Amino acid sequence: MPSFDIVSRVDLQEIDNAVNNTLKEVANRFDFRGSRTELTFDRKEKSLHMVAGDKMKMDALKEMFLQKAVKRGLEIKVFDFEEPTPTSGGAMKRDVKLREGIEQPLAKKIVARIKESKLKVQASIQGEEVRVSGKQIDDLQAVIALLKGEDYDTPLQFVNFKS
Numbered sequence: 001m002p003s004f005d006i007v008s009r010v011d012l013q014e015i016d017n018a019v020n021n022t023l024k025e026v027a028n029r030f031d032f033r034g035s036r037t038e039l040t041f042d043r044k045e046k047s048l049h050m051v052a053g054d055k056m057k058m059d060a061l062k063e064m065f066l067q068k069a070v071k072r073g074l075e076i077k078v079f080d081f082e083e084p085t086p087t088s089g090g091a092m093k094r095d096v097k098l099r100e101g102i103e104q105p106l107a108k109k110i111v112a113r114i115k116e117s118k119l120k121v122q123a124s125i126q127g128e129e130v131r132v133s134g135k136q137i138d139d140l141q142a143v144i145a146l147l148k149g150e151d152y153d154t155p156l157q158f159v160n161f162k163s
Contacts (some may be wrong), residue, residue: 003133004161005126006147007152008112009102010078012043019048025064029142036060036091041158042057048096051087057086058092065150075155099154101128106154110147137163 019041026032026039035053038060042049048065052058066076080097087093095123102110107125114123114132121134134140144158 001133001135002102002137002161002163003131004140004144005159006130006132007157007159008078008100008102009157010046010098011074012046014046014072014074015098016043016071018039018065018072018074019020021072022061025068026061029094032057036089039065046098046100048097048098050084050094052092053090055084055092057070058094062094072115077153077155091126102154102156103128106152110152110156113146113150114143117143119143119146 019039022039026037035057036051037053037057038049039053040049041047050058050061050065052061062081066079069079070076080099082095082097084092084094091107104125105129106118107128111123111125114121119134119139120136121130121132121139121143122132123143132140132143134143140161147156147158
């Protein structure tokens with residue numbers, strides 16, 4: 001029986017590359033010279049840590065990072081930016097969490113959307129992904145087209161298409 005999985009994954013290597021490209025640009029920009037600016041990526045925690053001299057530099061650092069991430073094919077929706085907080089040295093810090101996996105409420109919403117489409121497929125939640133199976137490949141492709149037309153706050157990828 002043909003099937004595919006709906007997942008939400010992030011390429012950690014591309015995030016690492018975007019961080020490195022941002023740090024190179026920070027090193028070359030005149031307005032960042034002499035100020036404390038940090039951007040670190042923790043693979044285990046799946047988070048970024050930003051430190052900048054003031055709010056204006058923090059906003060510029062965020063904008064530079066997002067530009068580099070988009071150029072590398074990353075979705076902006078995976079980044080959950082917290083509000084910047086002041087540090088003891090007068091600088092600003094900000095943590096950024098990466099959203100990976102489909103959370104339970106969103107998975108239920110996706111399954112409900114597939115069921116109300118009246119296509120002859122079955123959708124089941126399996127951990128942080130949704131498996132869709134059906135007898136005809138055309139029905140599965142219709143589900144993919146349906147979900148690509150929807151706007152969810154998490155980017156979706158369609159993997160493991162088996163016929």
